[in-house]
Amino acid sequence: MSAPIEHGGRRAFARLAPRAMGWLGFYGAVLFAWTGVALMARGLPGADLGSVPAEFWAALCASAGEAEPVALWAMWALMASAMMLPTFVPALRTFTDLGATGATTGAGAVALVAGYLSVWFGASAAGAAAQAALARAGMLTPTGASLSDWLTAALLVGSGLYQFSAFKAACLAKCRMPLTFFMQHWRPGAPAAFGMGLRLGAICLGCCWALMALGFVGGVMNLIWMGAATLFMTLEKLPEIGRHLTRPAGWALIVAGGLMSARALQLV
Template identity: 75%
Template sequence: MSVNVQSGEGRGIALPSRRAWGWIGFYALILLAWVSVALMARGQASGGIPAEFWAALCASAAEASLPALWAMWALMAAAMMLPTFVPALRTFADLSATGATTAAGAAALVAGYGAVWLTASALGAGAQAALARAGMLTPFGASLSPWLTAALLVGAGLYQFSVVKAACLAKCRMPLTFFMERWRPGAPAAFAMGLRLGAVCLGCCWALMALGFVGGVMNLVWMGAATLFMTLEKLPDIGRRLTRPVGWALIIAGGVTALRATGFV
């Protein structure tokens, strides 16, 4: 929607509506997260000030100082998980057209969703610190152990077939049903629904996010591929055709990795 105002020459100028500005801000947040991640990845490869930041992150992983690692994981989560939230947020925004909610409610929904992933980012940072102290990761978060790699791949593959994954995906694929079952007016209620949606999304995606330890937690190729897959998997018509084949592919890849570690391949 837009609002028309008249210029000095009498021509109409279309200005974005409040809802449009909200979407602009949301996508700007996603863009900012990806740009920040890309700058850090560039620093990893080419040096300069970003490389100094990466050096601090590496030291933090080895010494179990979590704040810098948490910031890195939070940026990664924002870049990867906010795009997957678009269908639910769009459904919520459509409800605002009926007067059922407001812009403050939409902001509260996003805040609740983000709070879950900020918490998950702290857990990811803790896992990276622990694995780094155990000597199982490179300084940039990639697995040094074929057995860890195999376990992550097989574990993520098996989770694709789990009841928990199926239940979470069912809710993610039907956001309107989710809101109809839990709807209450007001920003606090929207925040609570955002928390629930974040928990459901975490239930869908945590095992796939853990695969970052296979190739490096800030590997842009992996991040882009994982974001695309997790977004498509939440679409009803497309996602149902992807979940199980990807599960089998991950299990096979993990099995091959384990066989190579034992010398059979």
């Protein structure tokens, strides 16, 4: 009896090993991204761990002539990877679970993640451009935080109102039901998986872009904000938890924006 059991155990291990290695690679990428962000945030000895050193930002976006667009985009891409890959776990797990039926492969899973990240890398270019423009206008600190009460108020109120929008609700509903998404858009093969990853990335961007823009309120590389935002966006995509978070967060942001507007008007 031991030989069949041993043989069956080896076959089970052979099936599970590639999947386990895939997940190790995925979480390794998340760890790499967060490590890179932390190293940038740490910067020079004695620098505040919660933000990038002033010298780094001054070199990137102090003026249009001194800006380094590729370096700034790379920073945003690393930040987006660190924050958004954890929120992609439910969709990726659903995709890999379909592998039990032979419907997916490891290459397909890699292609799915690549498609998803491609969208966020594109969005990172927009974020980098916005930061460079705001820095040149003198509206950001060297650490990428807003210097303008009105800009801060607009970001807070805008993000709060977006929490109640029909577009946010539609994107969030799809993020919360990855199996339904795959049932609607499923096609076999790695190229098709890349396309589904693009779709999921676009949906996720529609869900989370306004929250990501709040980085300009406290500093785009502030680790405390990044960690809190990542946790919130991850929980918001969980059906049983997220439905209790979206609207209260919207009201909180609107109230905070109103208070900031009152401060700008010197009413408080």
